[in-house]
Amino acid sequence: MTAVDGLADDAAVGGDDAARRFPGDPDMWIFVVVESLVFTSYFCIYLYARTQHEQAFLAAQSALTMWVGILETILLLTSSWAIARCVQCTRAGSYAAARQFAFVTAGLGAAFFALKIAEWVHLIRDGYSFGSSDFMQHFFFLTGIHAAHLVIGFVALGVLVYELSDPRRRSHKTIETCSTYWHTVDLFWVVIFAMLYVVR
Amino acid sequence: MHLSAERRLSVAWVVVVTITLIYLVIDGSVDDSDVMRASTVASVAAIGLALIKVRIVMREFMDVRYAPRILRTVTDALVLTMGVFLFGTYLVGRAIA
Numbered sequence: 001m002t003a004v005d006g007l008a009d010d011a012a013v014g015g016d017d018a019a020r021r022f023p024g025d026p027d028m029w030i031f032v033v034v035e036s037l038v039f040t041s042y043f044c045i046y047l048y049a050r051t052q053h054e055q056a057f058l059a060a061q062s063a064l065t066m067w068v069g070i071l072e073t074i075l076l077l078t079s080s081w082a083i084a085r086c087v088q089c090t091r092a093g094s095y096a097a098a099r100q101f102a103f104v105t106a107g108l109g110a111a112f113f114a115l116k117i118a119e120w121v122h123l124i125r126d127g128y129s130f131g132s133s134d135f136m137q138h139f140f141f142l143t144g145i146h147a148a149h150l151v152i153g154f155v156a157l158g159v160l161v162y163e164l165s166d167p168r169r170r171s172h173k174t175i176e177t178c179s180t181y182w183h184t185v186d187l188f189w190v191v192i193f194a195m196l197y198v199v200r
Numbered sequence: 201m202h203l204s205a206e207r208r209l210s211v212a213w214v215v216v217v218t219i220t221l222i223y224l225v226i227d228g229s230v231d232d233s234d235v236m237r238a239s240t241v242a243s244v245a246a247i248g249l250a251l252i253k254v255r256i257v258m259r260e261f262m263d264v265r266y267a268p269r270i271l272r273t274v275t276d277a278l279v280l281t282m283g284v285f286l287f288g289t290y291l292v293g294r295a296i297a
Contacts (some may be wrong), residue, residue, distance in 0.1 A: 022271060023263035029271060033278055040282045044289040051293030058236045066227050073220045077257075081213040084261040088205055176263075183262045187254050191282075194250035198223050199290075200230055200239040 023087075024176035032184050039188055043195055046138050050199070053134060058200065060135035063128055068119055069197035072112050073189065079108035080186040083157075083179045090164065090175050098175075099164045105182065106157050113150055116143060142192050146185070153185045212260035216253050223249070240294060247286050255279050 022029065050057040086101035120143070123129075123136075130140045160178040163169050203211065226246060230239045258275045259265045265272075 017269050020266060020268045022267055029274075033274060036278055036282065040285055044285050047286065047290045048293045051290060051297050054238050054297065058238060062234070062236045066224065070220060070224060074217055077213065077216050077220065077253075080257060080261045081209060084209050084263075085206070087263070088209070180262055183257060186261075187257055190253045190257065191250045194223075194246040198226060198246035199243040200237065200246075 024173060024178075024180040028177045028180045032180065032187075035184065036187070039191065042142070043191065046142075046195060047199070049134060049138070056133065057135045060128075060133040060139075061196070063123060063126065063136075064139070064197055065119075066197055068115065069193050072115055072119075073193045075108050075112040075115070076186045076189050079105045079112070080183050082108060083182045086160070087176055087179045090170075090172055095164050095167075095170065099161060102157060102161050102164065106154065109150060109153060109157070109182075109185075113147065116147060139196055142196065146188055146192055149185050149188065153182050156181045209260060212256055216256050219249050219253055240291075243290055244287065247283070247290065251279055251283050251286075254282070 082101045082105040086098045086105065089095070089098035089101060120140075128136050130137055156178040160175050163171055163174050163178075223246065226242050230237055230242045255276070258279070264275050
């Protein structure tokens with residue numbers, strides 16, 4: 001076991017699978033797999049549609065600003081790093097530091113959300129909406145459903161901070177489960193960003 | 201070389217952010233000034249880099265690296281399945297368009 005994270009590392013356990021354990025609740029991992037497959041199905045529909053109407057998708061896609069998508073991605077990736085550090089600090093018993101990392105995570109998530117809302121407002125003011133083109137329909141649906149997941153992520157962060165705040169409630173498993181959900185929000189955005197902003 | 205868990209996380213963060221910045225290079229190399237152009241290479245690279253980031257986030261941030269074999273296998277199979285369907289749909293769609 002490593003001193004910092006409390007989980008068995010490769011060098012320590014070698015091939016001993018029994019020394020390893022699931023990070024968080026296994027049910028959350030079932031959710032991760034199922035949701036990933038649902039999103040993948042939608043991405044396939046999107047990709048097929050854009051190959052059949054390439055020029056129309058490119059014309060609508062040009063309304064997006066790449067650096068905004070890049071910044072949003074970096075914000076969420078950094079929030080994933082922060083929540084991972086929160087879990088490490090929790091396992092090490094550094095609960096004050098863990099809470100700080102949880103608040104950093106929430107702040108980065110809020111910055112992402114604010115930037116996303118500003119992007120929506122800018123697009124709508126420029127005349128783009130859910131029904132203005134096939135691409136925009138996919139854009140608003142995917143970013144909207146992702147934002148809904150993000151809002152649920154804030155609830156998970158609230159549960160995590162609640163757990164960290166009181167020594168009687170500190171369940172490492174619950175904290176890891178909330179962390180896994182937040183990472184999943186990041187994972188979906190990583191692929192959504194590539195689909196909407198980069199794929200040509 | 202054995203990195204501490206904390207440093208390992210930081211290295212993973214630098215890698216995924218660097219991969220994200222590569223998208224700017226892809227974007228700049230494909231388009232003519234403000235005109236967006238179709239590119240199979242850029243699209244395949246975009247999907248591939250996204251899947252690499254997904255695996256890094258799962259392995260390093262979500263602690264799959266330290267998880268039982270079944271979770272490591274399932275998550276790798278998930279990334280592989282996503283890759284097969286995303287690349288397959290895009291390339292087949294391009295071929296029959």
